[in-house]
Amino acid sequence: MTASTFLFRGAAVPFRPGETIAAALTAAGLRTFGLDPAGRETRYFCGIGACQACLVRVDGVLVEACLTPARADGRVEPAEDRHDRS
Numbered sequence: 214m215t216a217s218t219f220l221f222r223g224a225a226v227p228f229r230p231g232e233t234i235a236a237a238l239t240a241a242g243l244r245t246f247g248l249d250p251a252g253r254e255t256r257y258f259c260g261i262g263a264c265q266a267c268l269v270r271v272d273g274v275l276v277e278a279c280l281t282p283a284r285a286d287g288r289v290e291p292a293e294d295r296h297d298r299s
């Protein structure tokens with residue numbers, strides 16, 4: 214069976230059904246998810262949507278990676294990155 218993947222900074226990241234973006238990125242060995250709009254490093258911290266430390270953009274929309282289910286073929290970028298690379 215082929216694992217589902219989404220793209221983070223253009224690289225395929227595998228995920229299990231129901232897994233959040235933050236869990237999948239962490240399982241892939243990423244300790245930070247890039248910078249947020251204020252220039253701070255983002256990361257998986259509270260896991261409940263309270264701290265906003267895990268902000269990323271999914272298809273250009275700012276979301277909490279710890280609350281957002283991974284979606285096959287979704288395009289995930291650091292929160293600071295507002296440039297459309299399509």
Ligand code: FES
Nearest residue numbers: 258260262265279
């Ligand atoms: S880790 Fe705190 S809001 Fe996502």
